Amino acid sequence: MEQDQGSTEYLNARPGVAYVGDEACRECHEPQYKDFKKTGMGRSLSIPGPGNWPEFTKPVRFSSEKLGRTYTVSVSGRKMYHTESKRDANGKLEYSETHEVAFTVGSGDVGRSYLVAKGDALFLSPISSYSGIRGWDLSPGFEVGQFRGFTRPAWNLCLTCHSGLPRPIADTRNRYQDPPFRFLAVGCERCHGPGELHVRERRENAPFRGPIDFSIVNPAHLPPQLRDDVCNQCHFLGDAQILRPAKTYLDFRPGTPLGNVVSVFSAPIRPKIDVVKALSHREQIEMSRCWSGSNGRLGCITCHDPHVQLHGAEAAAYFRTKCLTCHTVKTCALPAARRQSTSPPDNCIHCHMPKKTVANIGHSALTDHRILRIPTQNPPVSAPMGESPDNLIYWTRPRQNPEAKPDLRALALAYYEVSQVYPQFQQRGFEVLEQAARELPNDAEVQAAYGLVLLLARPGSSAKASQALQKAIDSGSRSVEVQTRLARLRLSEGNAAAALLLYNEAIEADPYYTPAYFGLAHLYAGTHDHQSAAETLQKILEYDPGNEEASRALADARGSSSHQ
Ligand code: HEC
Ligand code: HEC
Ligand code: HEC
Ligand code: HEC
Ligand code: HEC
Ligand code: HEC
Ligand code: HEC
Incomplete structure (x- = not known):
């Protein structure tokens, strides 16, 4: 598998080093601590x-x-x-x-x-x-x-x-x-990695075990991709995030590639002019000429000191000095006299990084990170990384292999997710998923996705769907959606006992998963046990009294049981 083992020099990225919490850092890093607690991240x-x-x-x-x-x-x-x-x-x-x-x-x-x-x-x-x-x-x-x-x-x-x-x-x-x-x-160790080792070594005044202190990650010392991955773990959602087998998000460690834990994809959809998407600062930065022209030098921390959040004129002056590390005042093509109109005067970010309405959240505005000459004009959409318009964009490539293709599992699951939002990817997505289902018969997530697609989009293939969903469960899937869908299939095949077991498993994993209760009520109604059906529906209303479908079904079930 194309994984970067991230044979990191950082000792605190290895398994077994514990998190100690921000209070432990404060003792020796009071300035960073005090500033950081005032930022948005420090109050998240x-x-x-x-x-x-x-x-x-x-x-x-x-x-x-x-x-x-x-x-x-x-x-x-x-x-x-x-x-x-x-x-x-x-x-x-x-x-x-x-x-x-x-x-x-x-x-x-x-x-x-x-x-x-x-x-x-x-x-x-x-x-x-x-x-x-x-x-x-x-x-x-x-x-x-x-x-x-x-x-x-x-x-x-x-x-x-x-x-x-x-x-x-x-x-x-x-x-x-x-x-x-x-x-x-959000705290210190989300960006610097677990602190136990560093705290111990600094308290003991131990000598560094390398040219720098490898007991704690300083993102500024990392190569560009690893440096940016520290921020990407939270600042970059993409359109599909596919966890690697048996990983959880909490397995990520600063100093190692994000791609070891999760593969991130986005759909090549043309952005609108006047809106930006939340959680897409990275996509936007990579559309900028500042980024493409500076060979990886431009990262989030080129401009941001995450410990400090500045406002107003202070922020304007601070970011201007950041622009001027690469540009001079004269590179701006707009005559100096016309740049005095902003407040404060010649405020680079006022013109080149304005706030824009957010596409997917109401009443909100975020900063346009595309750094355009004239932000009200549509940017030239560079197809990121030169891919064709029907291919998904694969962001978490291993750094030593920028041409790497995603593995079949991640790609198939990504198409599955993206197709739910952008139907134009459904056809291609189904082909990839079908191939993956054939080649990876023991992959729980692939079999689950395949079974669900067959069920929802391929009427008449319920036998194949139930096979795939069963394989998913046999391979360790604990998805309540898989359990519930399979239960319904088992019931229609006449196997009420198997269905009952599956519904109960789903409810145990998530006692608030409403489709499982509806399925169970349907099962009871089928055996004319209207009393149990009513009790099951009643449970939905206990945690979700506004569920009108459950109220109606309950009225029906009570009606039926009183006619018995
Ligand atoms: C007992 C004192 C002490 C404690 C506690 C401590 N540090 Fe440090 N830290 C230091 C000293 C001294 C340095 C400077 C020498 C060095 O670079 O390690 C340092 C350096 C650092 C650096 C820069 C490393 C580099 O290579 O540039 C980071 C980042 C850091 N500490 C983060 C933390 C975090 C996060 C915590 C809490 C989990 C923490 N420290 C707790 C003493 C401490
Ligand atoms: C553990 C998740 C996480 C990580 C890692 C992270 N961020 Fe954030 N960041 C957030 C969240 C959540 C917010 C929104 C906080 C709020 O206002 O409630 C945020 C907000 C911000 C802001 C707005 C100002 C502020 O402080 O709130 C900036 C700038 C920022 N992050 C930069 C960065 C950079 C640069 C990195 C990498 C060095 C980074 N972040 C890493 C979660 C994270
Ligand atoms: C959102 C990510 C993020 C968080 C959270 C964060 N830091 Fe940092 N820290 C950085 C980055 C990035 C640098 C490198 C700054 C640079 O040199 O450009 C850094 C550098 C440092 C350094 C080296 C000296 C310096 O200021 O450059 C210390 C010490 C440090 N951080 C301590 C802390 C402590 C203590 C906390 C928690 C109170 C904390 N950091 C929280 C990202 C973070
Ligand atoms: C991939 C990481 C991620 C996920 C998932 C995520 N957020 Fe955020 N959220 C952020 C970041 C980063 C910001 C800062 C603004 C930005 O970059 O869009 C933010 C901003 C916000 C803000 C505005 C905070 C402010 O600055 O005042 C709210 C509220 C919020 N998120 C709530 C949620 C809720 C509720 C969920 C779950 C349904 C959620 N977010 C899911 C990362 C995330
Ligand atoms: C790491 C270096 C770097 C930083 C920091 C940087 N830029 Fe750039 N920027 C560049 C490069 C390189 C180009 C492309 C120049 C070229 O191709 O001629 C560029 C191009 C631009 C362009 C032209 C865009 C276009 O579409 O023609 C604008 C506008 C711009 N930068 C504004 C800014 C502003 C404002 C800031 C600060 C917020 C900033 N830059 C920070 C390196 C940087
Ligand atoms: C060329 C400079 C530059 C770079 C590079 C940059 N930012 Fe920003 N960022 C800004 C400016 C300017 C603001 C607006 C600050 C203000 O209004 O006070 C901002 C604001 C933000 C905010 C606050 C919410 C918002 O959109 O207004 C977040 C979060 C953020 N940036 C995240 C990131 C992340 C993540 C990266 C890396 C992928 C990044 N930034 C790279 C200049 C930059
Ligand atoms: C009042 C708004 C305004 C301010 C303030 C401003 N710019 Fe510009 N900038 C523009 C406009 C408009 C253009 C495009 C002019 C054109 O194409 O005729 C431009 C063009 C540029 C370019 C592209 C130049 C080229 O020839 O490709 C760069 C780089 C740039 N600005 C950087 C900066 C920097 C750095 C600052 C702050 C020191 C800054 N700008 C301040 C409006 C502004």
């Missing part, structure tokens, strides 16, 4: 409480006409509460669901979202606050009906980027240990 996740919720100034209430629901935010006894409720046409309350907010996601520079706990699972609140409007609205994706209620799982990935160190329970979906985070906000 927090527990709401008085003094810690500047966005909350008075009780909030708003309605969504489209969703027919009302939302409120209130504060009581040092806690914040979010409520979603619905009334019928006569004004009678149909349901109301209130949760204490457990965690705040985001510093608030741009906005904040909120997590609520149900048992040991974490879910996104439908309510977010937005700095752009200094107010509250539905969370991204809720207004278009992609998510609803308090049912969107926070999921590993959301927390991997926003928290210091999440503690998921292995082999479950969206369930966490107590407490769910070892460290709340």
